[in-house]
Amino acid sequence: MSLTAQVKQEIVGVSPGSNQARAAQVSSILRFAGALQMISHRYIIEAELDSEQLALRLGREIGALYGIRARLGRASAAKPGQMSYFVRVLEQGDTLARQTGLMDSRGRIVRGIPNKLALGRADILAAIWRGAFMASGTLSDPGRSASLEVACPNRETAMALVGAGGRLGIEAKAREVRGVNRVIVRDVDAINAMLAAIGAKQVLAEWEQQRQRKETRATANRLVNFDDANLRRSAQAAVTACARVERAFEILGDDVPEHLRYAGELRLKYREASLDELGQRADPPMTKDAVAGRVRRLLSLADRQAGEQGIPGTAEGVAEHEELD
Known part of the structure; x- marks a missing residue:
């Protein structure tokens, strides 16, 4: 089951609390999943939902709060294998529309969320x-592109939902994506806060665990890649140094000071060792700076002599090695 379905399954059983909050939730579901239309000179309200449990809950709440009977049924599936349900009010549609804020007292359609609710x-x-998410919300998997989104019927509703989130202390932004107005929550802490606010506490715990696992895995991968890159650089540096030392011995022949020859031979004998390891293998032991200094002086001496003789220096050894690779 997707995270979105899990959230909807959990919050459909959450009690909003007061009758005012219950009415606000019914109004929100109808706003985000419903349509108000006139057929045969009477107003009809119909909400299409993807959960039978939610459809039953909405029908019961309309009856309990407003004393209006709603018809429930199964709608034609938008996609193969996808179930869809409707809640339809055929009688007293205009009365319910006014009571839920879909229509004002003068019979005009309200495009956003009634102020008395949005400022509640x-x-x-x-x-x-909660009602908006049950009607048209989605929650993506945790990660860099994680988001909690609600598709809105128009820009006015989107802006009102953003304002309601702000008054809860949760930042959300309105965006128009491919012609659809959406309200999006992207910040991880804000997503956590919104899941807690609407009552999806079980999903919140699971979502947070998934997020932490992904972050741990991503951190581990970055460290592995970092270590691999360091190892590759160290290995390449050692190969380059060995190639230059071999060329230095060719240039200098027998004219190599003994302490520099020892450092060069140590480098060639333990080709994959680090400078620190070379120092530990020396007899007597040396610091890595001492080993590096002697190898540098060996290469410098060889390059100076190569310049005097007009022959390629120690860098030639590096070029030849790369060609062989």
Whole structure:
């Protein structure tokens, strides 16, 4: 089951609390999943939902809060294998529309969320978001592109939902994506706060565990890649140094000071060792700076003599090695 389905399954059973919060949740579901239309000179309200449990809950709440009977049924599936359900109010549609804020007292369609709800208490604001998510929300898997989104019927509703989130202390942004108005929460802490606010506590715990596992795995991968890169650089540096030392011995022949020859031979004998390891293998032991200094002086001496003789220096050894590779 997807995270989105898990959230909807969990919060459909959450009690909004007061009758005002219950009414706000019903109004929100109808706003985000419903349509108000006039058929045969009477207003009809219909909400299409992807959960039978939510459809039953909405039908019961409409009856309990407003005393209006709603018809429930199965709608034609938008996609093969996808179930869809409707809640339809055929009688007293205009009355329910006014009571839920879909229509004002003058019979005009309201495009956003009624101010008395959008400016309400925290439980009412949470109920608005809960209803919106149940109607048209999605939660993606944790990661760099993680988001909690709600598709909105128009820009006014999107802006009102952003405002409701802000009054809950949760930052959300309105965006139009491919012609659809959406409200998006991207910040990890904000997503956590919103899941907690709408009552999806079990999903929140699972989502947070998944996020932490992914972050741990990503950190481990970065460290492995970092270590691999360091090892490759160290190995390449050792190969280059060995090639230059071999060329230095060719240039200098027998004219190599003994302490520089010893350092060069140590480098060639333990080709994959680090400078620190070379120093430990020396007899007597040396610091890595001492080993590096002697190898540098060996190469410098060889390059100076090569310049005097007009022959290629120690860098020639590096070029030849790369060609062989």
